[in-house]
Amino acid sequence: MISLTAARETPVYGQDMQSRSPASRTGRPRSATADAAILAATREALVELGWSKLTLGDVATRAGVAKTTLYRRWAGKNELVVDAVAELFDELELPDSGSLAADIEGVVLQFAAILARPEAKSGLMAVVAEATRDDALRERIRASVVDRQKRLVLEGRSRAQARGELPPEPDPATASRTADLIFDMVAGAVVHRTLVSGKPVDEAWVRGFTLVLLRGLAAEAAHTAAG
Amino acid sequence: MISLTAARETPVYGQDMQSRSPASRTGRPRSATADAAILAATREALVELGWSKLTLGDVATRAGVAKTTLYRRWAGKNELVVDAVAELFDELELPDSGSLAADIEGVVLQFAAILARPEAKSGLMAVVAEATRDDALRERIRASVVDRQKRLVLEGRSRAQARGELPPEPDPATASRTADLIFDMVAGAVVHRTLVSGKPVDEAWVRGFTLVLLRGLAAEAAHTAAG
DNA sequence: GCGTTACGCTACGTCTCGTAGCGAAAGCCT
DNA sequence: AGGCTTTCGCTACGAGACGTAGCGTAACGC
Numbered sequence: 001m002i003s004l005t006a007a008r009e010t011p012v013y014g015q016d017m018q019s020r021s022p023a024s025r026t027g028r029p030r031s032a033t034a035d036a037a038i039l040a041a042t043r044e045a046l047v048e049l050g051w052s053k054l055t056l057g058d059v060a061t062r063a064g065v066a067k068t069t070l071y072r073r074w075a076g077k078n079e080l081v082v083d084a085v086a087e088l089f090d091e092l093e094l095p096d097s098g099s100l101a102a103d104i105e106g107v108v109l110q111f112a113a114i115l116a117r118p119e120a121k122s123g124l125m126a127v128v129a130e131a132t133r134d135d136a137l138r139e140r141i142r143a144s145v146v147d148r149q150k151r152l153v154l155e156g157r158s159r160a161q162a163r164g165e166l167p168p169e170p171d172p173a174t175a176s177r178t179a180d181l182i183f184d185m186v187a188g189a190v191v192h193r194t195l196v197s198g199k200p201v202d203e204a205w206v207r208g209f210t211l212v213l214l215r216g217l218a219a220e221a222a223h224t225a226a227g
Numbered sequence: 228m229i230s231l232t233a234a235r236e237t238p239v240y241g242q243d244m245q246s247r248s249p250a251s252r253t254g255r256p257r258s259a260t261a262d263a264a265i266l267a268a269t270r271e272a273l274v275e276l277g278w279s280k281l282t283l284g285d286v287a288t289r290a291g292v293a294k295t296t297l298y299r300r301w302a303g304k305n306e307l308v309v310d311a312v313a314e315l316f317d318e319l320e321l322p323d324s325g326s327l328a329a330d331i332e333g334v335v336l337q338f339a340a341i342l343a344r345p346e347a348k349s350g351l352m353a354v355v356a357e358a359t360r361d362d363a364l365r366e367r368i369r370a371s372v373v374d375r376q377k378r379l380v381l382e383g384r385s386r387a388q389a390r391g392e393l394p395p396e397p398d399p400a401t402a403s404r405t406a407d408l409i410f411d412m413v414a415g416a417v418v419h420r421t422l423v424s425g426k427p428v429d430e431a432w433v434r435g436f437t438l439v440l441l442r443g444l445a446a447e448a449a450h451t452a453a454g
Numbered sequence: 455g456c457g458t459t460a461c462g463c464t465a466c467g468t469c470t471c472g473t474a475g476c477g478a479a480a481g482c483c484t
Numbered sequence: 485a486g487g488c489t490t491t492c493g494c495t496a497c498g499a500g501a502c503g504t505a506g507c508g509t510a511a512c513g514c
Binding site: 050051052118121122124125126128129130131132133138141142146177178180181183184185187188189190191192193195196197198199204205208209211212213214215216217218219 | 277278279345348349351352353355356357358359360368369404405407408410414417418419423431435436438440441442443446
Binding site for chain 2: 469470472474479481482483
């Protein structure tokens with residue numbers, strides 16, 4: 001009965017925060033208030049202490065719960081911080097501003113505003129660094145943070161195509177590839193500007209960035225159509 | 228005599244790895260072999276353990292030095308890893324391939340190759356995350372990693388301008404701004420592709436990226452010149 | 455009310471941290 | 485050669501965080 005086949009008996013969330021409801025609906029339910037308090041306390045601790053000095057015991061105290069409760073719900077610091085930071089991206093929306101350039105600028109400014117907050121900066125990059133050695137963690141980040149951003153790119157492109165600002169994609173394969181490319185360029189540039197260069201993503205920068213990206217995409221599309 | 232005015236008496240490197248030679252040239256010199264062994268051991272530990280599980284005691288053992296020796300030279304984990312990872316970027320060079328597109332593709336592939344190594348992935352992003360709350364660390368990263376990349380951007384642009392592939396900049400202010408923009412776009416896209424999307428920076432991706440970036444820059448330049 | 459599950463609390467062994475103190479080694483200088 | 489200065493290896497230490505176990509109690513469904 002040594003933990004060989006079942007190395008993960010602990011009822012930790014994993015990726016299924018809610019999907020465990022059908023399995024167990026008897027007994028005392030978990031406090032939803034505690035969840036919210038813990039995640040809020042985690043963000044608060046991230047702001048005050050940063051990633052490296054954040055301890056789970058401190059988070060538990062701030063949230064007003066026992067340390068053991070925290071360990072019953074999350075496997076460790078990584079998973080907890082991912083969930084805490086992911087909530088920040090709930091507010092992301094694609095503004096329907098009528099032109100592709102304005103759409104891009106709007107999304108970039110929103111993304112930059114979230115990333116400028118200290119709890120997002122220190123938390124997000126730390127878990128991304130940890131995710132280089134933890135596939136499950138990478139998947140968790142992808143599902144709760146990255147995909148939410150990516151949907152905006154896809155929706156913005158389809159709108160632009162409907163308006164005739166971008167040509168329709170010839171085949172699904174290249175459509176997916178260019179979507180990935182755009183996504184990496186947009187998110188990558190904003191992250192690098194904010195975290196590595198350490199300079200603000202102000203309107204002047206966004207205008208310049210959008211200009212280069214948009215003209216590059218339009219020119220490439222024209223080239224692809226012509227060639 | 229409490230450490231109030233002199234909170235940092237320890238002869239730690241700070242940013243001046245070598246500049247302390249004029250101050251003290253008497254007594255037993257520091258072993259240069261130990262430096263190399265420690266940095267190599269740090270990279271080795273990064274590969275095997277990753278950032279979070281890397282301990283300075285373990286690094287000291289791997290390097291064959293005492294733990295105290297390590298603390299006499301580096302202030303902590305952050306500074307040590309920055310120096311260890313920075314050495315990886317020594318090999319960065321700008322290939323003179325004759326065309327701007329080829330230059331960009333060459334640099335991007337080199338950068339991606341370094342970033343694909345596990346010790347660079349987990350180490351670099353972790354210290355960048357820590358640097359969001361530590362200005363001295365950010366400056367250390369900038370000096371030993373970022374500036375080395377940025378020089379390639381500047382040199383590549385000036386070569387392209389000499390070849391007539393890019394128009395000369397009207398004034399130094401916009402020249403600096405566009406250089407920053409290009410740098411954030413190039414480095415950001417590669418980092419995001421590698422670490423967040425988790426997909427390889429292969430030649431197909433690089434070609435597509437270079438195409439968009441180059442046409443965007445050329446179009447913007449034409450627009451700026453025309454308008 | 456009864457079974458089941460979550461909760462708060464305490465206590466514990468383990469690990470890492472960063473520092474202090476010592477004697478010995480390795481250089482420069484006269 | 486001898487002395488001076490700094491580094492090195494080693495040991496030991498208190499402090500703090502980790503992650504877990506065990507217990508009694510609280511909250512829900514049937």
